[in-house]
Amino acid sequence: MCTLSPSTGSGYHHGDLRAALxxxxxxxxxxxxxxxxxxxAVARHAGVSPNAPYRHYRDKDALLAALxxxxxxxxxxxxxxxxxxxxxxxxxxxMACAAVDYALDHPGVYRLMFGxxxxxxxxxxxxxxxxxxxxxxxxxxxxxxERCEALRIGLWSLVHGLSTLLLDERLGTRTRAEAGALxxxxxxxxxxxxxxxxxxxSG
Numbered sequence: 001m002c003t004l005s006p007s008t009g010s011g012y013h014h015g016d017l018r019a020a021l022x023x024x025x026x027x028x029x030x031x032x033x034x035x036x037x038x039x040x041a042v043a044r045h046a047g048v049s050p051n052a053p054y055r056h057y058r059d060k061d062a063l064l065a066a067l068x069x070x071x072x073x074x075x076x077x078x079x080x081x082x083x084x085x086x087x088x089x090x091x092x093x094x095m096a097c098a099a100v101d102y103a104l105d106h107p108g109v110y111r112l113m114f115g116x117x118x119x120x121x122x123x124x125x126x127x128x129x130x131x132x133x134x135x136x137x138x139x140x141x142x143x144x145x146e147r148c149e150a151l152r153i154g155l156w157s158l159v160h161g162l163s164t165l166l167l168d169e170r171l172g173t174r175t176r177a178e179a180g181a182l183x184x185x186x187x188x189x190x191x192x193x194x195x196x197x198x199x200x201x202s203g
Contacts, residue, residue, distance in 0.1 A: 088142030
């Protein structure tokens with residue numbers, strides 16, 4: 001069973017202003033949402049001068065685009081490091097759990113990645129495409145060619161839907177262990193091609 005674990009987080013170093021600003025923006029995004037995010041607020045949170053963010057980001061939209069890009073990059077890294085299982089289904093379930101895990105760890109940036117105009121920024125699109133390409137590569141290694149695209153779209157849609165429903169608590173309030181068990185059960189069920197009627201009849 002896959003268990004979703006809270007991220008321990010990491011500190012930042014003011015020697016890297018860009019990283020410090022992104023970390024502060026991420027923290028504010030999770031608590032305030034995109035509407036409450038401003039370059040001035042990010043500078044204040046990072047402990048730098050009000051004009052410091054403009055060294056790297058011309059405006060708020062540029063900062064949000066950078067956040068979305070980082071989110072897709074980190075999501076891709078989680079997918080790439082998900083431990084493969086002993087069978088194709090287990091490997092896909094492991095990646096699904098890793099993706100939902102990221103969404104639950106970073107709800108603000110996850111919503112930003114998929115629900116804001118900045119998600120169409122070229123850098124964000126490239127990072128998103130890279131994450132999807134990794135999933136497509138793993139699916140191509142375990143599925144028949146004619147099923148790959150449908151399986152990729154279906155798995156991506158399923159994982160995004162589960163992430164959103166869990167973040168919105170539309171599936172009830174669940175612990176990480178409960179959320180992990182749910183993701184595994186749902187994905188495994190949807191991957192099962194041995195469907196049959198409840199009475200056992202095939203026709």
